Amino acid sequence: MSLDPAKNTSLLSHISELVHRLTVALVVFGVEFLFFFFFTIKRADLGSIVVYYPFPSFFDSVSTQVFHLMVDHFLYQKFTLINIGSFDTLISTLYVAALLAGVFSVPVWAYEISAFVSPALTHREKRLARALIIPATLLFITGAFFAYWIILPVLFSVIHSLTVSLGVEPTMSVRSFIMIVVAYMVALGLSFELPVFMVGLSYIGVVSYETWRAGWRWAVLGCFFIALLISPGATGGLMETVIGLTLSSLYLVGLLLVRFVVRKQNNRV
Numbered sequence: 001m002s003l004d005p006a007k008n009t010s011l012l013s014h015i016s017e018l019v020h021r022l023t024v025a026l027v028v029f030g031v032e033f034l035f036f037f038f039f040t041i042k043r044a045d046l047g048s049i050v051v052y053y054p055f056p057s058f059f060d061s062v063s064t065q066v067f068h069l070m071v072d073h074f075l076y077q078k079f080t081l082i083n084i085g086s087f088d089t090l091i092s093t094l095y096v097a098a099l100l101a102g103v104f105s106v107p108v109w110a111y112e113i114s115a116f117v118s119p120a121l122t123h124r125e126k127r128l129a130r131a132l133i134i135p136a137t138l139l140f141i142t143g144a145f146f147a148y149w150i151i152l153p154v155l156f157s158v159i160h161s162l163t164v165s166l167g168v169e170p171t172m173s174v175r176s177f178i179m180i181v182v183a184y185m186v187a188l189g190l191s192f193e194l195p196v197f198m199v200g201l202s203y204i205g206v207v208s209y210e211t212w213r214a215g216w217r218w219a220v221l222g223c224f225f226i227a228l229l230i231s232p233g234a235t236g237g238l239m240e241t242v243i244g245l246t247l248s249s250l251y252l253v254g255l256l257l258v259r260f261v262v263r264k265q266n267n268r269v
Contacts, residue, residue: 021112028108032101036062037093063097070096070181074152078160079172088175095178099185103144106137128203136196143192144185146246151230152184154239187230191247195254202258209262212255223247 040057043050071081083089114129163170201207212219227243 018116021116025105025109025112029101029105032104033097036066036100037097040065061093061097063093063100066100067093067096067178070178073148074156074181075172075177078156079163079170079177081174081177082171084173085175088173092174092178095182099182103141106140107133110136124203128200132196132200136193139192139196140189143189146192147184147188148181151188151239151243152181155180155184184230191226192250194247194250195257198251198254199257199261203261209255209258212258216251216255219251220244220248223251 035054038056038058038061039054040060040062041052042055043052075081085091110133114133118126118129159172160170198207198212202209202212224240224244224247226247227240230243
């Protein structure tokens with residue numbers, strides 16, 4: 001069996017472009033990561049002008065400062081952080097730098113991925129991809145901040161109360177602390193992408209509006225099941241209800257957006 005040289009050339013071309021797109025995104029991520037991990041922001045007062053500039057500082061980098069903000073926000077007068085592994089503190093600041101670089105490089109990743117798949121999309125689908133980049137980015141950031149300001153403070157308070165009630169010294173390893181923070185922020189950020197996911201599938205005709213509407217009960221049940229899995233518990237059902245209602249509201253928002261998009265499509269036909 002002989003292979004078509006034209007198909008081989010086309011495949012290699014697509015692979016080459018994919019590698020190029022991923023390289024660009026990874027380079028941006030890497031530069032941001034190095035900045036957050038090795039640099040801090042200095043302030044210079046030049047008369048009536050204030051100038052902020054990056055300055056090399058390994059022990060007072062942006063990631064270190066953000067780590068201190070997280071500790072003050074979540075663990076103030078609750079837990080004593082301890083360093084169990086020799087490199088736990090270093091790994092923790094690496095996680096923070098990676099989280100910051102990931103958040104700030106989301107638009108670049110979205111652009112490079114959309115640019116790669118763009119030739120295979122119709123004009124309508126290209127328009128959708130461009131329209132969803134900004135909402136998807138904002139929803140991810142909103143979900144991450146929802147975890148940061150609402151979910152995680154309650155989670156650490158519950159863990160602290162349980163620890164004290166058992167007569168155990170309230171300590172926590174620095175690595176466990178930062179892994180919990182990063183995991184919840186990423187998980188909630190991705191969960192908030194639900195409306196974008198729904199609109200995208202309906203716009204390209206994979207899932208109809210009627211299907212989304214008919215399955216709303218199962219969707220709400222799934223939202224509260226997810227809330228049960230990720231909530232800290234021991235809050236009398238309060239946190240589970242907050243998370244479940246939030247995710248259910250996102251489903252409702254997605255349903256309304258799908259209805260709007262479908263009606264707009266039908267009016268154009």
